[in-house]
Amino acid sequence: MPDLSFFPAFPLPYSALVVFGLLLIAGYAAGELFFRMLRLPRITGYLLAGIALGENGFALLKGDLFRMADLFLNIALGMIIFQLGQRFSLRWLRRNRWIVATSLLESGCAFAAVYFALTWLGIAEPPALIAAAIAMSSSPLIAPVVARDLHAEGQVTERALCLVVLNSVLAFLAVAFMLSFLHSDGVIEKIYFRPLYILLGSVLVGLGLGFVAAFLGWLLMPREGGSVILLVSLTVIGIGAVDSLRLSALITLLVFGVMTKNYARGFRLATFDTGTFGRLLVVVLFVVSGALLPLQWQPQWAIAVLAFVVARLAAKTVAVTALAHPSGMSLKKGGLLGMMLVPLSITEFTLVRETAQSHPEIGADLGSIVFPAIVLMELIGPVITQWALRWAHEAYEPVREAA
Amino acid sequence: MNERRIAPALDFRHSAKLSIGIELELQILSAHDFNLVRGAPDLLELMRRVRHPGELKPEMTEGMIELNSSIHESYRALLGELRTTRDLLAKQAGRLNLAVSGGGTHAFHQWAEQRIFDAPRFRFLSDLYGYLAKQFTVFGQHIHIGCPSGDEAVHLVHGLARYMPHFIALSASSPFSQGVDTAFQSARLNAVSAFPLGGHMPDVPDWEHFNRYFAQMYEYGIVDSMKDFYWDMRPKPEYGTVEIRVCDTPLRVERAAQLAAYAQTLAFHLLHIAKEPPPQDVYLLYNYNRFQACRFGLGGNFIDARTQEHRVLKDDILATLTMLHEATAETGNEEPMWLVREAVQTGQSDADWLRARYRESGFLPDVMERQSELWMGQT
Structure with missing residues (x-):
């Protein structure tokens, strides 16, 4: 009898790599199925695939795999935010100040409306304030991804990408501000210190990354995709640094994006098309997001969620x-632009989690209201976004093949 | 065999002699990456709110709009109107994060990525012309000159044929196409040349013969209306004008107005001063002279049909400007003709300006940015 010990023992040990590859295929397949057969956004397919494979489904996505996916997730998030930063034009805001006014009004109204609605329902002040601050924000991920998928162009697209940047930053600062406020005991310095640290610190790191990019661009003169490698590297460094410094990745990467667009030669259009790599990141991002969605909810909070x-x-x-x-813009396009701001996503989860870590007593109630709302808005958000872009005639509708 | 089609008679509408008007096809760019962007519906919607002279129209693709001037007697009035509309357009485009630009082509827009929309007219053209329909995303200036009668229009078209290369060289602003330097001064016309009903008007002596030619083409089922002829210069009976269509959209409206004045002065000369009929061989040399002007611009070779003489196109324009002194005085076009002379003498064409910008930065989106700033008067 020959020695057969070189054969692996059965059952085979769990391989994170094999499962990760399978997840990507499942996500991609679901996305294409949704897009081609049902004319629904691809990312809805990715999300549902994630839900099916995550802890609420077949529970394939777990342990090691999460740590591995986390790296990709951060790169994907970073790249999308960075690209939003590149598109963000201060010059435009100077030429059309009504856009700034729109941003302030829509975030302000969302804050006020949610705050009054929740306190009227008898929710305690602290969670109502934080929930209202979170309500200001719109997902900075869904609008750009769906718009790119549909090759959308026009004012609804352009302004949505601008407004989600502004209101995400406002919401982030508002949450930081509210948390300080709730713990200030009326001492004014305490209210401003943390939000100010986050804002200035994040801007400085973003500027720093921008200078490094400019320097590397000058030194290495990257060509043919080389700049994408450098940008991915710098984005990952940025996310890591921000994590250690307890700053905002959102603000840092936005500033980094604005900097490279305006000051770093050779990088200006570097990530306009991250191509296949970018699409891969989007699949990972939304499959993993789907797997992470906390689907449990408590019926007694249904009214507050609604x-x-x-x-x-x-x-x-x-x-x-x-x-x-x-x-x-026309009233019709205005209404559709409003709809574009409806989606929420993983970035808003971070705000809730952060609150729960530092203020467990607020976190429980807050999570009960906001988590189900985010889940809902992440699932139907892409569909609403796609619908708004189609109705605005900004999505590209190709010539149908002649029958 | 189908029933015989009966051609409608073409009525040449009378219009004020030597009045001028222009149409400019303009590029709508994203102020983000300076690629063509489907911004026309939003921009036109905003322009409807402000009072402006002339007319703005949507075009085949939403990355393009057409600016039509009103009808004018003088260069000065035309220029004033163009500047007003230009300033309004630039301001409104800025509010939408768009840029508006002149130039005959977009430097790096890829025609393969040109998206054809599912509208009946697009579908028809796309089905008929295939890739030509997509490649036709080019931007030209059309100049209209008022004519009192069809006979005069036909006469004027023949007379202007000799000068067609002048208009190409003076307006050439499309050196880049599909992201590369084409080596042409006007690459735009190459896209136009591929269409079957392009080229020049047939050698008919008068309006009656022209009508007969049109009726024949109509009865063969080749054309349905005058719109189907893409000639470089053609009578436009429904406007009562002669239309010159070879010009690229210049980088600035000032040049566009100068070109209109140049056409007006030439037309005055041809209708009032020049006695002899147009030379016989003008159409024999037509394609050669046209190619030289497209490829080399002011430096191209030009063969004069009357004298069989070869000369540099630049010199022929300077000689023409001198010959036109009487017509210039009669039409009051001293200023624009002097500006044209100055541009020709310094040898600076729009195409050269664009190449110089490209040498500075090596990056075509930068070139498009500068090009749009120049058109919007923001430099």
Whole structure:
């Protein structure tokens, strides 16, 4: 009898790599199925695949795999935020100040509407304040990804990408501010110190990354995709640094994006098309997001969740529509732009988790209201976004093949 | 065999002699990456809110709009109107994060990525012309000159044929196409040349013969209306004008107005001063002279049909400007003709300007940015 000990023992040990590859295929397949057969956004397919494979489904996505996926997730998040930064134009805001006004009004209205709705329902002040601050924000991931998938171009697309940047930053600062406020005991310095640290620190790191990119661009003169390698590296460094410094990755990468667009030669258009690599990252991002979605919810909070969703949606849509005309667009497009601001996603989870870590007593109630709302808005958000872009005639509708 | 089609008679509408008007096809760019962007619907929607002279129209693709001037007697009035509309367009585009630009081509837009929309007209053209329909994303200036009658229009078209290379060289602003330097001064016309009904008007002596030619083409089922002829210069009976269509959209409206004045002065000369009929061989040399002007611009070789003489196109334009002194005085076009002379003498064409910008930065989006700033008067 020959020695057969070189054969592996059965059952085979769990391989994170094999499962990860399978996850990507499943996500991609679901995305294409949704897009081609149902005319629904690809990312909805990725999310549902993630849910099916995550802890609420077949529980394939776990342990080692999460740590591995986490790296990709951060790169994907970083790249999308960075690209938003590249598109973000201060010059445009100077030429059309009504856009800034729209941003302030829609975030302000969302804050007020959610705060009053929740306190009216008898929710305690602290969680209501934080929930209202989170309600200001819109997912900075869904609008750009869906718009790119549909090759959308026009004012609804362009402004949505601008407004999600502004309101995400505002929401982030508002949450930081509210948390300081709740713990300040009335001491003014305490209120401002942490938000100020986050803002200035993040801007400085973003500027630093921008200078390094400019220097590397000058030194290495990257060509043919070389700049993408450098940008991915710098983005990962940025995310790591921000994590250690307890700053905001969002603000840092936005500033980094703005810097490279305006000051780093050779990088200006570097990530406009990250191509296949970018698409791969998007698949990972949303499959993993789907797997992470906390699907459990408590029926006794249903009214509060509904109030959060409806108040926020109404406030944003009405505010954006109200300023549509002076900001230079039709009422119809204004309304559709409002709808583009409805989605929420993984970035808002981070805000809740952060609150829960530092303030467990607020975290429980807050999570009960906001988590189900985010899940809902992450699932239907892409569909609403796609619908808004199609109705605005900004999505590209190709010539149908002649029968 | 189908029933015989009966051609409608073409009525040449009377219009004020030597009045001028222009159409400019303009590029709509994203102020983000300076590629063509489907911004026309948003921009036109915003322009409808402000009072402006002339007319703005949507075009085949949403990355393009057409600016139509009103009808003018003088260069000065035309220029004033163009500047007003230009300033309004630039301001409104800025509010939408868009840029508007002149130039005959977009430097790096890829025609393969040109998206054809599912509208009936697009589908028809796309089905008929295949890739030509996509490649036709080019931007030209059309100049209209008022004519009182069809006979005069036909006469004027023949007379202007000799000067066609002048208009190409003076407006050439499309050296780049599909991301490469084409070596042409006007690469745009190469896209136009591929269409079957392009080229020049047939050698008909008068309006009656022209009508007969049109009726024949109509009865063969080749054309349905005058719109189907893509000639470099053609009578436009429904406007009562002669239309010159060889010009690239210049980088600035000032040059566009100068070209209109040049056409007006030439037309005055051809209708009032020049006695002899147009030379016989002008159409024999037509394609050669046209190619030279597209490829080399002001430096191209030009063969004069009357004298069989070869000369540099630049010299022929300077000689023409001198010959036109009487017509210039009669039409009051001293200033624009002097500006044209200055541009020709310094040898600086729009195409050269664009190449110089490319040498500075090596990056075509930068070139498009500078090009749009120049058109919008922001430099």
